[in-house]
Protein backbone atom coordinates (compact mmCIF):
# COMPACT_ATOMS: atom_id res chain seq x y z
CA UNK A 1 0.00 0.00 0.00
CA UNK A 2 1.35 3.43 -1.00
CA UNK A 3 1.42 5.91 0.65
CA UNK A 4 0.59 4.90 4.19
CA UNK A 5 -0.37 8.43 5.17
CA UNK A 6 -1.59 11.33 3.05
CA UNK A 7 -1.00 14.62 4.86
CA UNK A 8 -2.69 16.55 2.10
CA UNK A 9 -6.04 15.12 3.25
CA UNK A 10 -6.00 17.72 6.07
CA UNK A 11 -5.38 20.53 3.57
CA UNK A 12 -8.15 19.72 1.11
CA UNK A 13 -10.30 22.79 1.73
CA UNK A 14 -10.55 25.91 3.86
CA UNK A 15 -12.88 24.26 6.37
CA UNK A 16 -10.56 21.39 7.21
CA UNK A 17 -7.57 23.73 7.28
CA UNK A 18 -9.49 25.88 9.75
CA UNK A 19 -10.35 22.87 11.87
CA UNK A 20 -6.75 21.81 12.36
CA UNK A 21 -5.21 25.29 12.55
CA UNK A 22 -2.91 25.52 15.57
CA UNK A 23 -2.62 29.29 15.95
CA UNK A 24 -4.85 32.30 15.46
CA UNK A 25 -4.69 36.07 15.73
CA UNK A 26 -7.13 38.29 17.61
CA UNK A 27 -7.19 41.85 18.91
CA UNK A 28 -6.13 40.47 22.30
CA UNK A 29 -2.71 39.70 20.89
CA UNK A 30 -1.58 43.26 20.31
CA UNK A 31 0.25 46.11 21.91
CA UNK A 32 -0.09 49.20 19.72
CA UNK A 33 2.96 51.49 19.67
CA UNK A 34 2.05 55.19 19.60
CA UNK A 35 4.30 58.16 18.86
CA UNK A 36 3.37 61.40 20.58
CA UNK A 37 4.57 64.93 19.77
CA UNK A 38 3.92 68.42 21.10
CA UNK A 39 1.52 70.67 19.22
CA UNK A 40 -2.09 70.88 18.12
CA UNK A 41 -3.79 69.10 15.28
CA UNK A 42 -0.60 67.25 14.39
CA UNK A 43 -0.83 63.95 12.57
CA UNK A 44 2.41 63.65 10.63
CA UNK A 45 3.44 60.60 8.69
CA UNK A 46 6.84 59.16 9.55
CA UNK A 47 8.76 59.10 6.25
CA UNK A 48 10.40 55.71 6.79
CA UNK A 49 7.18 54.24 8.23
CA UNK A 50 4.47 54.72 5.60
CA UNK A 51 0.95 55.09 7.01
CA UNK A 52 2.29 55.46 10.56
CA UNK A 53 2.02 58.79 12.32
CA UNK A 54 3.19 61.01 15.12
CA UNK A 55 0.23 62.45 16.99
CA UNK A 56 -0.23 65.51 19.15
CA UNK A 57 -2.42 64.91 22.19
CA UNK A 58 -5.62 66.09 20.52
CA UNK A 59 -5.34 63.84 17.46
CA UNK A 60 -4.18 61.04 19.73
CA UNK A 61 -7.66 61.07 21.27
CA UNK A 62 -9.25 60.23 17.90
CA UNK A 63 -6.71 57.50 17.28
CA UNK A 64 -7.43 55.98 20.68
CA UNK A 65 -11.14 55.89 20.09
CA UNK A 66 -10.48 54.13 16.80
CA UNK A 67 -8.19 51.57 18.44
CA UNK A 68 -10.75 50.95 21.15
CA UNK A 69 -13.54 50.46 18.59
CA UNK A 70 -11.38 47.86 16.85
CA UNK A 71 -11.01 45.94 20.10
CA UNK A 72 -7.39 46.92 20.66
CA UNK A 73 -6.88 47.30 24.38
CA UNK A 74 -3.28 48.18 25.03
CA UNK A 75 -0.87 50.83 23.85
CA UNK A 76 2.86 51.32 24.14
CA UNK A 77 3.76 54.98 24.41
CA UNK A 78 6.77 56.81 22.98
CA UNK A 79 7.34 60.56 22.96
CA UNK A 80 9.33 62.80 20.68
CA UNK A 81 11.08 65.37 22.84
CA UNK A 82 12.09 68.79 21.44
CA UNK A 83 15.88 69.27 21.23
CA UNK A 84 15.91 72.17 23.70
CA UNK A 85 14.55 69.86 26.43
CA UNK A 86 17.22 67.20 25.95
CA UNK A 87 20.20 66.90 28.26
CA UNK A 88 22.63 64.23 29.44
CA UNK A 89 20.60 63.17 32.48
CA UNK A 90 17.15 63.01 30.90
CA UNK A 91 15.85 65.68 33.27
CA UNK A 92 12.71 66.24 31.20
CA UNK A 93 11.75 62.57 31.66
CA UNK A 94 10.90 63.35 35.28
CA UNK A 95 8.79 66.42 34.56
CA UNK A 96 5.31 65.70 35.96
CA UNK A 97 3.95 67.96 33.20
CA UNK A 98 6.14 66.40 30.51
CA UNK A 99 4.71 65.12 27.26
CA UNK A 100 4.72 61.47 28.35
CA UNK A 101 2.95 62.27 31.61
CA UNK A 102 0.33 64.35 29.79
CA UNK A 103 -0.11 61.63 27.18
CA UNK A 104 -0.79 59.03 29.86
CA UNK A 105 -3.43 61.25 31.45
CA UNK A 106 -5.00 62.03 28.08
CA UNK A 107 -5.35 58.35 27.28
CA UNK A 108 -6.75 57.48 30.69
CA UNK A 109 -9.29 60.30 30.34
CA UNK A 110 -10.31 59.09 26.88
CA UNK A 111 -10.29 55.33 27.37
CA UNK A 112 -9.98 54.58 31.09
CA UNK A 113 -9.74 50.83 30.50
CA UNK A 114 -7.05 51.00 27.83
CA UNK A 115 -3.85 49.44 29.18
CA UNK A 116 -1.18 52.11 29.03
CA UNK A 117 2.40 50.91 28.83
CA UNK A 118 5.16 53.49 28.73
CA UNK A 119 8.61 53.27 27.25
CA UNK A 120 11.21 53.80 29.95
CA UNK A 121 14.60 54.77 28.53
CA UNK A 122 16.60 57.96 28.27
CA UNK A 123 17.27 58.06 24.53
CA UNK A 124 14.40 60.35 23.46
CA UNK A 125 15.44 62.72 26.28
CA UNK A 126 19.19 62.41 25.86
CA UNK A 127 21.28 65.06 24.14
CA UNK A 128 23.56 62.16 23.16
CA UNK A 129 20.72 59.95 21.90
CA UNK A 130 21.79 57.19 24.25
CA UNK A 131 19.72 55.15 26.66
CA UNK A 132 21.82 56.21 29.60
CA UNK A 133 23.87 58.98 31.13
CA UNK A 134 27.14 59.53 29.29
CA UNK A 135 30.49 60.15 30.96
CA UNK A 136 33.75 60.18 29.02
CA UNK A 137 32.03 58.52 26.08
CA UNK A 138 30.71 55.68 28.24
CA UNK A 139 27.13 54.85 29.21
CA UNK A 140 27.03 54.81 33.02
CA UNK A 141 24.87 51.96 34.32
CA UNK A 142 23.98 52.63 37.94
CA UNK A 143 23.35 56.38 37.74
CA UNK A 144 21.12 55.69 34.76
CA UNK A 145 19.16 53.06 36.68
CA UNK A 146 18.35 55.63 39.37
CA UNK A 147 16.83 57.94 36.78
CA UNK A 148 14.90 55.06 35.20
CA UNK A 149 13.40 54.17 38.57
CA UNK A 150 12.31 57.78 39.15
CA UNK A 151 10.97 57.95 35.62
CA UNK A 152 8.91 54.81 36.23
CA UNK A 153 7.39 56.28 39.39
CA UNK A 154 6.58 59.46 37.48
CA UNK A 155 4.76 57.42 34.81
CA UNK A 156 2.91 55.50 37.50
CA UNK A 157 1.86 58.78 39.15
CA UNK A 158 0.45 59.93 35.82
CA UNK A 159 -1.59 56.72 35.59
CA UNK A 160 0.49 54.18 33.62
CA UNK A 161 -0.56 50.55 34.05
CA UNK A 162 2.79 49.13 33.01
CA UNK A 163 6.24 50.59 32.60
CA UNK A 164 8.33 49.09 29.82
CA UNK A 165 12.07 49.60 30.32
CA UNK A 166 13.75 49.33 26.93
CA UNK A 167 17.22 50.51 27.93
CA UNK A 168 19.10 47.27 28.76
CA UNK A 169 20.93 48.64 31.81
CA UNK A 170 21.77 45.92 34.35
CA UNK A 171 19.68 45.78 37.50
CA UNK A 172 17.04 48.24 36.40
CA UNK A 173 14.11 45.89 36.86
CA UNK A 174 14.87 45.42 40.55
CA UNK A 175 15.39 49.14 41.12
CA UNK A 176 12.19 50.01 39.29
CA UNK A 177 10.21 47.36 41.20
CA UNK A 178 11.55 48.62 44.52
CA UNK A 179 10.81 52.25 43.64
CA UNK A 180 7.24 51.38 42.60
CA UNK A 181 6.66 49.39 45.80
CA UNK A 182 8.11 52.20 47.94
CA UNK A 183 5.60 54.59 46.42
CA UNK A 184 2.74 52.11 46.83
CA UNK A 185 2.32 51.44 43.12
CA UNK A 186 2.01 47.75 43.86
CA UNK A 187 -0.33 47.14 40.90
CA UNK A 188 1.80 48.84 38.29
CA UNK A 189 3.46 46.12 36.24
CA UNK A 190 6.77 45.87 34.46
CA UNK A 191 7.14 44.66 30.91
CA UNK A 192 10.85 44.28 30.48
CA UNK A 193 12.63 44.45 27.17
CA UNK A 194 14.73 41.56 28.46
CA UNK A 195 16.41 40.27 25.33
CA UNK A 196 16.88 43.38 23.27
CA UNK A 197 19.47 43.17 20.55
CA UNK A 198 21.70 45.91 19.15
CA UNK A 199 19.80 45.85 15.88
CA UNK A 200 19.89 47.86 12.68
CA UNK A 201 16.16 47.21 12.37
CA UNK A 202 15.47 50.14 14.75
CA UNK A 203 16.44 52.74 12.12
CA UNK A 204 12.98 54.08 11.22
CA UNK A 205 12.01 54.34 14.91
CA UNK A 206 14.98 56.58 15.54
CA UNK A 207 13.79 58.75 12.65
CA UNK A 208 10.34 58.86 14.19
CA UNK A 209 11.62 60.13 17.53
CA UNK A 210 14.77 61.88 16.32
CA UNK A 211 16.61 59.69 18.82
CA UNK A 212 19.54 58.18 16.92
CA UNK A 213 22.74 57.96 18.97
CA UNK A 214 24.90 61.04 18.47
CA UNK A 215 28.11 59.03 18.74
CA UNK A 216 28.98 55.36 18.63
CA UNK A 217 26.35 52.66 18.84
CA UNK A 218 24.36 50.79 21.49
CA UNK A 219 26.49 47.65 21.54
CA UNK A 220 27.75 48.16 25.10
CA UNK A 221 24.24 47.71 26.45
CA UNK A 222 22.06 46.03 23.83
CA UNK A 223 22.80 42.39 22.97
CA UNK A 224 25.00 40.99 20.25
CA UNK A 225 22.85 39.43 17.49
CA UNK A 226 25.26 36.49 17.49
CA UNK A 227 24.11 35.32 20.92
CA UNK A 228 21.39 32.90 21.92
CA UNK A 229 22.06 31.67 25.47
CA UNK A 230 22.75 35.18 26.69
CA UNK A 231 19.08 35.93 25.98
CA UNK A 232 18.09 33.28 28.49
CA UNK A 233 20.44 34.71 31.13
CA UNK A 234 19.10 38.22 30.57
CA UNK A 235 15.51 37.02 30.75
CA UNK A 236 16.01 34.91 33.85
CA UNK A 237 17.55 37.85 35.71
CA UNK A 238 14.71 40.17 34.76
CA UNK A 239 12.14 37.64 35.97
CA UNK A 240 14.03 37.20 39.24
CA UNK A 241 14.13 41.00 39.61
CA UNK A 242 10.36 41.26 39.22
CA UNK A 243 9.42 41.53 35.53
CA UNK A 244 5.78 40.57 34.93
CA UNK A 245 6.14 40.27 31.15
CA UNK A 246 9.38 39.71 29.24
CA UNK A 247 10.09 40.75 25.70
CA UNK A 248 12.23 39.67 22.78
CA UNK A 249 13.16 42.35 20.27
CA UNK A 250 13.36 42.55 17.25
CA UNK A 251 10.86 39.96 16.06
CA UNK A 252 11.10 38.24 12.71
CA UNK A 253 14.84 37.69 12.76
CA UNK A 254 14.73 36.50 16.40
CA UNK A 255 11.96 33.89 16.42
CA UNK A 256 14.38 31.28 17.74
CA UNK A 257 14.87 33.46 20.81
CA UNK A 258 11.11 33.84 21.27
CA UNK A 259 10.78 30.05 21.25
CA UNK A 260 13.71 29.57 23.63
CA UNK A 261 12.29 32.08 26.11
CA UNK A 262 8.80 30.60 25.88
CA UNK A 263 10.10 27.10 26.50
CA UNK A 264 12.30 28.08 29.39
CA UNK A 265 10.08 30.40 31.46
CA UNK A 266 6.48 30.56 32.59
CA UNK A 267 5.85 34.31 32.39
CA UNK A 268 4.05 35.91 29.42
CA UNK A 269 6.35 36.58 26.48
CA UNK A 270 6.02 39.59 24.21
CA UNK A 271 7.70 40.06 20.86
CA UNK A 272 8.32 43.41 19.17
CA UNK A 273 8.00 43.56 15.41
CA UNK A 274 10.14 46.67 15.15
CA UNK A 275 10.10 49.66 12.84
CA UNK A 276 12.56 48.23 10.31
CA UNK A 277 10.48 45.09 9.91
CA UNK A 278 7.44 47.25 9.24
CA UNK A 279 9.39 49.41 6.80
CA UNK A 280 10.70 46.40 4.85
CA UNK A 281 7.26 44.97 4.29
CA UNK A 282 5.78 48.37 3.40
CA UNK A 283 8.57 49.15 0.95
CA UNK A 284 8.43 45.81 -0.83
CA UNK A 285 4.64 46.01 -0.99
CA UNK A 286 4.79 49.55 -2.42
CA UNK A 287 7.02 48.27 -5.19
CA UNK A 288 4.57 45.48 -5.86
CA UNK A 289 7.18 42.89 -4.93
CA UNK A 290 5.26 41.36 -2.02
CA UNK A 291 1.60 41.02 -1.15
CA UNK A 292 1.24 43.38 1.81
CA UNK A 293 -1.65 41.75 3.63
CA UNK A 294 -0.50 38.20 3.14
CA UNK A 295 3.04 38.88 4.31
CA UNK A 296 1.72 40.88 7.27
CA UNK A 297 -0.56 38.04 8.39
CA UNK A 298 2.14 35.44 7.82
CA UNK A 299 4.49 37.40 10.07
CA UNK A 300 1.84 37.48 12.82
CA UNK A 301 1.29 33.74 12.59
CA UNK A 302 5.03 33.24 12.81
CA UNK A 303 5.13 35.16 16.09
CA UNK A 304 2.31 33.10 17.55
CA UNK A 305 3.84 29.86 16.32
CA UNK A 306 7.16 30.82 17.89
CA UNK A 307 5.36 31.14 21.23
CA UNK A 308 4.69 34.86 21.63
CA UNK A 309 1.80 35.65 23.96
CA UNK A 310 1.56 39.19 22.65
CA UNK A 311 2.90 41.19 19.74
CA UNK A 312 3.91 44.84 19.66
CA UNK A 313 3.42 45.80 16.04
CA UNK A 314 2.82 48.84 13.86
CA UNK A 315 0.52 46.57 11.84
CA UNK A 316 -1.90 45.98 14.74
CA UNK A 317 -4.67 48.16 13.30
CA UNK A 318 -4.22 46.82 9.76
CA UNK A 319 -4.38 43.24 11.01
CA UNK A 320 -7.60 43.78 12.95
CA UNK A 321 -9.23 45.64 10.06
CA UNK A 322 -8.33 42.78 7.75
CA UNK A 323 -9.75 40.21 10.16
CA UNK A 324 -13.08 42.01 10.61
Ligand SMILES: NCc1[nH]cc(CCC(=O)O)c1CC(=O)O
Pocket residue numbers: 119121123131166167201202203204205206218273274275276
Ligand atom coordinates in the same frame (compact mmCIF):
# COMPACT_ATOMS: atom_id res chain seq x y z
N1 LIG B 1 15.15 52.57 23.89
C1 LIG B 1 14.27 53.12 22.99
C2 LIG B 1 13.59 52.18 22.06
N2 LIG B 1 12.41 51.60 22.38
C3 LIG B 1 11.98 50.89 21.27
C4 LIG B 1 12.94 51.02 20.25
C5 LIG B 1 12.88 50.46 18.87
C6 LIG B 1 11.50 50.18 18.34
C7 LIG B 1 11.40 50.02 16.87
O1 LIG B 1 12.40 50.04 16.12
O2 LIG B 1 10.27 49.87 16.41
C8 LIG B 1 13.97 51.82 20.75
C9 LIG B 1 15.14 52.22 19.94
C10 LIG B 1 16.49 51.85 20.36
O3 LIG B 1 16.70 51.10 21.31
O4 LIG B 1 17.41 52.37 19.75
Ligand SMILES: [Mg+2]
Pocket residue numbers: 168169170171194234237238
Ligand atom coordinates in the same frame (compact mmCIF):
# COMPACT_ATOMS: atom_id res chain seq x y z
MG1 LIG C 1 19.34 42.76 31.48
